[in-house]
Amino acid sequence: MRVTIKDVAREAGVSVSTVSYALNKKGEPIKDSHKRVIDAAKRLGYVPDATARSLVNSRTNSIGVVIRKQKHKDEYNPYEVELIAAFSSELAKCKNWMNLYLDNGDNNSLLEQLVIDAKVDGMIWAGEKIPNQIQNILKVRSVPYVIVLAPEANPEVSTVQINGEHGVVEAIRYLVSLGHRKILNIAGFPNMATKRRCTYINTLENMGICSHKEIFCYYNENLAYEEVKKLLIQNDNRPTAIFAENDNMALSAMRAAKDLGFKVPEDISIVGFDDIYATQISDPPLTTIRQDLNEVARLACEYLIKCRDSKISLPLIHEKVPTKLIIRGSTGKVPAF
Amino acid sequence: MRVTIKDVAREAGVSVSTVSYALNKKGEPIKDSHKRVIDAAKRLGYVPDATARSLVNSRTNSIGVVIRKQKHKDEYNPYEVELIAAFSSELAKCKNWMNLYLDNGDNNSLLEQLVIDAKVDGMIWAGEKIPNQIQNILKVRSVPYVIVLAPEANPEVSTVQINGEHGVVEAIRYLVSLGHRKILNIAGFPNMATKRRCTYINTLENMGICSHKEIFCYYNENLAYEEVKKLLIQNDNRPTAIFAENDNMALSAMRAAKDLGFKVPEDISIVGFDDIYATQISDPPLTTIRQDLNEVARLACEYLIKCRDSKISLPLIHEKVPTKLIIRGSTGKVPAF
DNA sequence: ATGAAAGCGCTAACAG
DNA sequence: CTGTTAGCGCTTTCAT
Numbered sequence: 177m178r179v180t181i182k183d184v185a186r187e188a189g190v191s192v193s194t195v196s197y198a199l200n201k202k203g204e205p206i207k208d209s210h211k212r213v214i215d216a217a218k219r220l221g222y223v224p225d226a227t228a229r230s231l232v233n234s235r236t237n238s239i240g241v242v243i244r245k246q247k248h249k250d251e252y253n254p255y256e257v258e259l260i261a262a263f264s265s266e267l268a269k270c271k272n273w274m275n276l277y278l279d280n281g282d283n284n285s286l287l288e289q290l291v292i293d294a295k296v297d298g299m300i301w302a303g304e305k306i307p308n309q310i311q312n313i314l315k316v317r318s319v320p321y322v323i324v325l326a327p328e329a330n331p332e333v334s335t336v337q338i339n340g341e342h343g344v345v346e347a348i349r350y351l352v353s354l355g356h357r358k359i360l361n362i363a364g365f366p367n368m369a370t371k372r373r374c375t376y377i378n379t380l381e382n383m384g385i386c387s388h389k390e391i392f393c394y395y396n397e398n399l400a401y402e403e404v405k406k407l408l409i410q411n412d413n414r415p416t417a418i419f420a421e422n423d424n425m426a427l428s429a430m431r432a433a434k435d436l437g438f439k440v441p442e443d444i445s446i447v448g449f450d451d452i453y454a455t456q457i458s459d460p461p462l463t464t465i466r467q468d469l470n471e472v473a474r475l476a477c478e479y480l481i482k483c484r485d486s487k488i489s490l491p492l493i494h495e496k497v498p499t500k501l502i503i504r505g506s507t508g509k510v511p512a513f
Numbered sequence: 514m515r516v517t518i519k520d521v522a523r524e525a526g527v528s529v530s531t532v533s534y535a536l537n538k539k540g541e542p543i544k545d546s547h548k549r550v551i552d553a554a555k556r557l558g559y560v561p562d563a564t565a566r567s568l569v570n571s572r573t574n575s576i577g578v579v580i581r582k583q584k585h586k587d588e589y590n591p592y593e594v595e596l597i598a599a600f601s602s603e604l605a606k607c608k609n610w611m612n613l614y615l616d617n618g619d620n621n622s623l624l625e626q627l628v629i630d631a632k633v634d635g636m637i638w639a640g641e642k643i644p645n646q647i648q649n650i651l652k653v654r655s656v657p658y659v660i661v662l663a664p665e666a667n668p669e670v671s672t673v674q675i676n677g678e679h680g681v682v683e684a685i686r687y688l689v690s691l692g693h694r695k696i697l698n699i700a701g702f703p704n705m706a707t708k709r710r711c712t713y714i715n716t717l718e719n720m721g722i723c724s725h726k727e728i729f730c731y732y733n734e735n736l737a738y739e740e741v742k743k744l745l746i747q748n749d750n751r752p753t754a755i756f757a758e759n760d761n762m763a764l765s766a767m768r769a770a771k772d773l774g775f776k777v778p779e780d781i782s783i784v785g786f787d788d789i790y791a792t793q794i795s796d797p798p799l800t801t802i803r804q805d806l807n808e809v810a811r812l813a814c815e816y817l818i819k820c821r822d823s824k825i826s827l828p829l830i831h832e833k834v835p836t837k838l839i840i841r842g843s844t845g846k847v848p849a850f
Numbered sequence: 851a852t853g854a855a856a857g858c859g860c861t862a863a864c865a866g
Numbered sequence: 867c868t869g870t871t872a873g874c875g876c877t878t879t880c881a882t
Contacts (some may be wrong), residue, residue: 178654180859191869196861209868221653226632227567228859231874236564237630238612257594264615271626275575276613278601289608293574295563295632316558317515517875528853533877546851565875569858 179222188216199224230295238273239263239480240296244281244303255469259302259325262473270481272297288313298480300324306333320483322476322493336475336495341375343465343499344419347447348379350463350501351417355510356445360407360415361390362400362425376419389415393425400428408436408444416444416510423448423455423464430458430506441508451502460505468500516559525553536561567632575610576600576817577633581618581640592806596639596662599810607818609634625650635817637661657820659813659830666831673812673832678712680802680836681756684784685716687800687838688754692847693782697744697752698727699737699762713756726752730762737765745773745781753781753847760785760792760801767795767843778845788839797842805837 185192190209198213216222230236241263243256260276267274275296279287284307291299291313299314299321306323311333314321322334329335351359361376380388391407393400400420408414418433420426426448430440438444440460448455451466475495483490522529527546535550553559567573578600580593597613604611612633616624621644628636628650636651636658643660648670651658659671666672688696698713717725728744730737737757745751755770757763763785767777775781777797785792788803812832820827 178859181861182859192860193862193870194868197868200861221649223629223650223654225568225859226630227564227571227573228874229861230564230632231562231568231859231876232861234564234874236632238632240610257597260594260597260613261615264613268614268623268627271623271630273577273612273614273627273631275610276597276601277605277610278598286605286608290605290610292560293563293608294610295567295573295575312558313560317560515875518877519875529876530854530878531852534852537877562875565858566877567858568860568875569877571858 178225179220181222181224183220184213184217184222187220188212227295235484236295236297237271238275238296239267239477240275240277240291240294240299242277242279242287242299242301244279244301244306255467259469259473262470263300263477266470266473266477270477272477272481284309294319297484298322300476300480301326303327318489320480320490322479324472324476331494332492334479334492334494336472336479336493336497338467338472339496339498343449343467344375345379346499346501347419347449347465348376348383350503351419351445351447351507352383352385354417354445354507356417357385357510358413358415358417359385359388360404360418361388362404362418362420362429363390363392364395364421366392393420395422395425397424397428400425401432404429404432405436408433408438417446417507418444419447419449421449423450423452423462426462426464426506427454427458430462440506443511445507445510447507455502455504458506463504463507464502465499466502468497471497515562516557518559518561520557521550521554521559524557525549564632572821573632573634574608575612575633576604576814577612577614577628577631577636579614579616579624579628579636579638581616581638581643592804596806596810599807600637600814603807603810603814607814609814609818621646631656634821635659637813637817638663640664655826657817657827659816661809661813668831669829671816671829671831673809673816673830673834675804675809676833676835680786680804681712682716683836683838684756684786684802685713685720687840688756688782688784688844689720689722691754691782691844693754694722694847695750695752695754696722696725697741697755698725699741699755699757699766700727700729701732701758703729730757730765732759732762734761734765737762738769741766741769742773745770745775754783754844755781756784756786758786760787760789760799763799763801763843764791764795767799777843780848782844782847784844792839792841795843800841800844801839802836803839805834808834 181192181195185195188195190213194209195213198210199217264274275294277290281304288309291310296319299319301321302324322336323330324336325338326335348359377388391403393403418429420429426446430446433440433444440446446462448462448464451464455462455464475497479493518529518532522532525532527550531546532550535547536554580596601611612631614627618641625646628647633656636656638658639661659673660667661673662675663672685696714725728740730740755766757766763783767783770777770781777783783799785799785801788801792799792801812834816830
């Protein structure tokens with residue numbers, strides 16, 4: 177039989193309210209009776225029932241997190257752990273549990289059941305579009321929620337997004353600050369990454385640099401290796417820096433450069449994008465740009481906690497988290513001619 | 514104000530118990546009153562309160578999962594997501610939430626608070642040793658728990674483990690079945706991996722094969738590349754197959770072989786261990802061996818759910834999950850001489 | 851089948 | 867400071 181607050185009260189010879197009072201006040205147990213309560217609780221091995229507490233307080237100290245990833249797309253996402261870890265640690269900081277569900281979008285009725293059954297004070301939705309039905313449930317229950325890392329914006333709900341273009345600007349600014357003027361961009365797709373590409377071109381032009389060059393490598397490492405090699409073999413107008421749209425292509429570029437006898441960063445600087453683990457152990461470690469997922473998690477959690485703690489309903493938030501430059505060994509001053 | 518079962522009762526002109534009855538019976542709403550209840554519930558946007566339900570049913574439909582990873586050790590673990598995903602999907606199958614906490618072992622009192630505050634029907638502990646204090650809380654609350662992937666065995670609590678040696682045996686058996694007799698083992702450390710090494714040697718000897726050879730590459734890719742290259746250059750007694758203790762070394766071996774003009778798998782077969790993502794996109798894709806984390810999750814969850822559903826307390830379990838051979842393109846029949 | 855009522859374990863008025 | 871008591875929202879006897 178489980179030990180309840182009643183048992184403790186009987187054991188300590190006081191009423192239940194005294195027990196509740198004594199156990200919840202963290203002040204010194206000055207009162208003799210309080211000491212008795214604490215003793216009794218320890219003796220009986222009393223552990224309060226979190227569910228009963230939640231019912232009366234109408235707060236659960238947990239936040240729901242559902243991460244929806246499209247099936248087969250982005251099968252291998254090095255960020256998922258990072259994102260999950262960020263939420264977990266952010267929530268634990270204020271003693272909250274994370275109720276996590278990894279959703280692949282193929283069973284909305286299961287998802288709905290789960291959301292109905294969720295004992296949470298707030299909800300975070302990461303990734304693909306959140307179904308309206310789910311939003312309705314959240315609304316009638318007045319569970320505050322925020323959408324995170326969504327592919328498209330939505331002004332009617334709270335969001336925390338990554339400012340994608342910011343990273344491109346950051347990389348270029350950094351390279352230019354090192355004196356580089358001939359910067360090669362290894363892009364992904366010619367059609368898809370329009371925004372990034374525009375940012376790349378605009379940034380360079382805004383800085384008065386026109387000798388930019390782009391190649392498209394479709395996020396394919398081998399292709400990047402070959403293309404960069406081809407490009408570096410030509411002796412005229414060789415770039416002094418390379419900025420790739422992901423780390424894998426950047427690492428291929430580095431390998432290509434090294435295989436041709438170039439030294440990194442003495443002869444050529446290289447910047448990646450993503451900050452995958454391999455960048456830390458490459459030789460030299462790759463300078464790269466990353467999404468600050470910890471910041472994303474922090475903002476989302478902070479908002480939800482605030483919503484819970486304030487009685488009034490808070491205004492929506494629309495945060496844009498800038499990317500972060502991680503300077504390592506693959507970048508240096510432009511070589512003197 | 515939130516809509517409760519009372520509101521629905523009033524709206525439908527019945528008592529609360531009728532509402533509860535009508536809403537929980539999934540049978541046909543033959544009775545007119547039931548139909549009225551369902552209508553009223555929909556009209557009012559009624560969503561039952563999961564906490565209140567939990568309190569009276571004393572079941573929460575959620576399972577706690579805490580994954581403890583030692584700080585700085587194994588900083589990059591490609592399995593973490595996989596493990597988390599396995600738990601999430603396994604639990605969702607039976608409509609349970611996962612309450613997840615990623616613990617780095619540096620704040621046991623926070624952990625304790627969380628466990629006290631956990632509204633769960635069972636608990637899974639993955640990784641490093643579970644503190645006694647935590648076990649005590651679980652016990653007095655009679656929350657069933659199982660330890661998963663622990664470094665050491667523990668006969669007094671339920672466990673689900675990976676059978677490590679099994680993978681070694683599996684790899685060798687497979688290579689031998691393809692006709693290979695000269696199998697090189699790329700081991701990690703000479704001292705640490707005693708168990709695996711013994712298994713390797715014993716397995717070969719048990720099969721009557723004595724021409725085994727081992728090199729130690731300390732899980733270092735570059736070293737593996739150089740060592741394998743050195744070894745393959747010698748023309749006499751060259752191995753026809755290589756078995757590496759992790760995928761990274763296996764991939765290095767493959768690169769070394771290819772760089773020397775060998776064809777994989779025509780001239781030489783290669784098997785890895787771990788099934789990291791890179792094995793799928795290498796050329797050829799790497800045959801490898803992996804832990805079956807889905808099975809681990811399945812067994813642990815199944816047990817806990819069973820514990821909850823059966824009133825009597827179940828006997829402990831001690832499962833050993835065999836590894837799984839993933840046959841891809843890097844292995845083939847031994848070349849004819 | 852339905853309603854009245856008890857109670858899950860806890861907190862927080864309220865009165866003393 | 868302490869005890870009494872009324873709920874939190876729901877399920878579930880137990881009569882009717």
